[in-house]
Amino acid sequence: MMKPALCLLIFFCVIFLLPPATVNAQQQPNIKISFINYAGNQPLVPDSLYANCWKENYSVSRLKYYISNIALQTSNQKWNAEQNSYHLVDESDSLSKNFSFYLPSGNYTTLSFLIGVDSLKNVSGAQTGALDPLNSMFWTWNSGYIMFKMEGTSPQSAAVNNKIEYHIGGFSGVDNAVKKIRLQLAGIPVAINNKSITEIIIRANIDKLWNAATVLKITETPVCTIPGPLAGRIAANYTTMFDVLKIVQR
Amino acid sequence: MKIKITISLLLIVLMASAFIPHQPPHKLTYLKLVIPKGWPQPPTNIFATNPLTEEGFQLGRKLFYDARLSRDSNFSCAGCHQQFAAFATYDHDFSHGFNNSFTTRNAPGLFNIAWQKELHWDGGVNHIEVQPLSPFTAANEMATTLPEILKKLKADTAYARLFKNAFADGMINSQHMLKALAQFTGSIQSYNSKYDKVKRGEDSFTVSEALGYKTFMASCNSCHREPLFTDNSFRNNGLPLNKKWMDKGRMTITGNLADSLKFKVPSLRNISLTFPYMHDGRVVSLGKVIDHYRNSIDTAQPTLDMLLKKRIAISDQEKVDLISFLLTLKDDVLTHDPRFKQPN
Numbered sequence: 078m079m080k081p082a083l084c085l086l087i088f089f090c091v092i093f094l095l096p097p098a099t100v101n102a103q104q105q106p107n108i109k110i111s112f113i114n115y116a117g118n119q120p121l122v123p124d125s126l127y128a129n130c131w132k133e134n135y136s137v138s139r140l141k142y143y144i145s146n147i148a149l150q151t152s153n154q155k156w157n158a159e160q161n162s163y164h165l166v167d168e169s170d171s172l173s174k175n176f177s178f179y180l181p182s183g184n185y186t187t188l189s190f191l192i193g194v195d196s197l198k199n200v201s202g203a204q205t206g207a208l209d210p211l212n213s214m215f216w217t218w219n220s221g222y223i224m225f226k227m228e229g230t231s232p233q234s235a236a237v238n239n240k241i242e243y244h245i246g247g248f249s250g251v252d253n254a255v256k257k258i259r260l261q262l263a264g265i266p267v268a269i270n271n272k273s274i275t276e277i278i279i280r281a282n283i284d285k286l287w288n289a290a291t292v293l294k295i296t297e298t299p300v301c302t303i304p305g306p307l308a309g310r311i312a313a314n315y316t317t318m319f320d321v322l323k324i325v326q327r
Numbered sequence: 328m329k330i331k332i333t334i335s336l337l338l339i340v341l342m343a344s345a346f347i348p349h350q351p352p353h354k355l356t357y358l359k360l361v362i363p364k365g366w367p368q369p370p371t372n373i374f375a376t377n378p379l380t381e382e383g384f385q386l387g388r389k390l391f392y393d394a395r396l397s398r399d400s401n402f403s404c405a406g407c408h409q410q411f412a413a414f415a416t417y418d419h420d421f422s423h424g425f426n427n428s429f430t431t432r433n434a435p436g437l438f439n440i441a442w443q444k445e446l447h448w449d450g451g452v453n454h455i456e457v458q459p460l461s462p463f464t465a466a467n468e469m470a471t472t473l474p475e476i477l478k479k480l481k482a483d484t485a486y487a488r489l490f491k492n493a494f495a496d497g498m499i500n501s502q503h504m505l506k507a508l509a510q511f512t513g514s515i516q517s518y519n520s521k522y523d524k525v526k527r528g529e530d531s532f533t534v535s536e537a538l539g540y541k542t543f544m545a546s547c548n549s550c551h552r553e554p555l556f557t558d559n560s561f562r563n564n565g566l567p568l569n570k571k572w573m574d575k576g577r578m579t580i581t582g583n584l585a586d587s588l589k590f591k592v593p594s595l596r597n598i599s600l601t602f603p604y605m606h607d608g609r610v611v612s613l614g615k616v617i618d619h620y621r622n623s624i625d626t627a628q629p630t631l632d633m634l635l636k637k638r639i640a641i642s643d644q645e646k647v648d649l650i651s652f653l654l655t656l657k658d659d660v661l662t663h664d665p666r667f668k669q670p671n
Binding site: 199200201202203204205209210211215217218219220221303304305306 | 454
């Protein structure tokens with residue numbers, strides 16, 4: 078008679094006293110995505126002088142862009158996505174340039190992400206974290222995120238104080254500045270498991286801004302701070318800015 | 328037997344303790360937006376990701392009236408949006424902002440925002456929660472920054488308490504501040520004018536008001552559609568371009584030439600309180616507004632609304648009656664509602 082009661086007691090103890098944390102324990106991150114900004118062949122050094130392919134000199138004082146909706150595809154064609162995947166890569170903040178998360182074990186072949194913030198988050202009100210308007214990446218006069226921001230100077234710029242200022246945004250229509258990037262993982266497939274951390278290092282080469290899908294010359298357009306055709310063209314250029322520099326496993 | 332009772336008691340205590348959470352639950356008083364009888368549903372639920380609560384509303388209310396949010400502590404939201412003027416700036420074409428500056432547009436009244444899809448005269452703001460970013464940061468309005476505002480809020484114990492009441496984690500951050508402000512401004516509703524009472528059978532129009540209502544339905548209702556007195560579209564009602572500001576309205580946002588000189592059709596509720604009129608406050612009285620539609624619509628404009636190509640024929644008597652009707656749209660309940668007054 079006593080035994081079943083005791084069993085019950087123990088049963089309830091276990092049920093009620095289990096800390097909830099163990100139930101929804103976070104999976105350990107096993108993948109790290111890192112961005113290194115480049116200007117041509119070398120890593121970007123803020124405020125140092127570079128020349129673009131049009132022989133225009135420029136320096137960059139500020140470079141920030143959104144990377145969102147990261148997903149990786151397995152060799153069985155299955156996409157696994159990072160949850161709540163919104164990151165602001167800021168050249169001046171080394172911590173902002175890499176992020177880790179958990180991926181189910183598997184062999185992966187392709188990495189995809191958006192440069193910019195998906196349209197839904199542009200119309201869903203006040204956000205927090207990387208999307209906090211505190212980050213100065215949100216337009217107040219025409220609601221929406223600035224997807225990509227590069228500021229600096231150039232002797233060739235006719236703008237005030239020889240500024241160059243590219244605030245690229247707009248999340249709909251033909252001039253949509255949100256671009257999907259897909260990168261093949263070199264030496265594929267890359268085996269991702271729970272025992273090691275795989276780091277994918279991505280090069281973001283701003284040299285591509287000046288000449289890729291379209292021509293961008295500082296003498297002609299030193300400033301772009303509204304959504305529209307020019308922003309759309311610059312966005313088409315930054316689509317080509319990314320490649321996988323290397324993949325490291327440890 | 329004794330052991331059995333002890334164990335049973337233990338069990339009961341244990342089970343009961345399972346229902347007592349380790350932290351007291353965060354108590355919130357949920358509120359509901361009123362959807363007056365006969366009104367359409369709001370196009371989207373502006374409170375879908377921002378549950379409307381008394382606690383959030385009260386925090387928003389304090390923020391709305393707090394001039395310290397501006398750079399020099401002179402300009403609150405309420406400074407430009409005055410309750411007695413249905414939350415427009417009373418008797419100003421442009422409102423005063425930081426450092427003796429003026430806004431470049433007329434401050435509209437704030438009510439029934441839950442029924443709007445886009446905010447501002449050009450529809451540039453796509454969500455009520457992000458709207459305050461515009462007055463906060465505009466050099467001719469509150470001229471401040473989010474970090475500045477948050478610093479002030481964090482230094483104030485009254486705010487610490489209000490944020491704790493309104494949000495489970497009690498964090499003072501931009502998201503919570505913006506959501507609280509949206510709860511306040513989104514709750515301001517106007518549905519108790521004489522017109523509404525007549526519709527509900529609680530009052531009746533005078534002869535002149537009734538005739539004016541007829542004229543209104545024939546000439547104005549296609550754009551200023553009842554019961555909201557706007558259809559939320561962007562249209563050109565034939566005002567010449569303001570040469571000082573070169574304000575092209577909707578085109579600023581869409582970049583589309585076909586949107587040149589189109590502005591949001593404003594609600595005509597509380598219209599007798601929100602003079603002067605139009606996006607730049609250039610028309611001083613309702614009589615002059617009607618004269619515009621009768622006599623001075625610029626019919627040469629390519630984007631002029633189809634409905635106004637021939638202007639609107641309104642006789643002098645119809646004008647008098649139309650104005651009587653428009654005066655019935657004044658909502659004294661809104662302008663006197665203690666819930667929307669400056670908090671103590």
